[in-house]
Amino acid sequence: MGGWSIDLTLEMVTRQHEDVDICVFREYVQGVLDYFCRLGHISCDPSRTSA
Numbered sequence: 001m002g003g004w005s006i007d008l009t010l011e012m013v014t015r016q017h018e019d020v021d022i023c024v025f026r027e028y029v030q031g032v033l034d035y036f037c038r039l040g041h042i043s044c045d046p047s048r049t050s051a
Helices: 004-010 026-039
Strands: none
Touching: none
């Protein structure tokens, strides 16, 4: 891990961050992808299906 997790541990911002990492339990991945797709934050391929 890096980025924000380091800053949170140090309790200070060490650099500018251009993204945010998230962790999602496997059973919620498809729902999270669908959510970000609806918001337009990721491109979605409707031909793909979840495993």
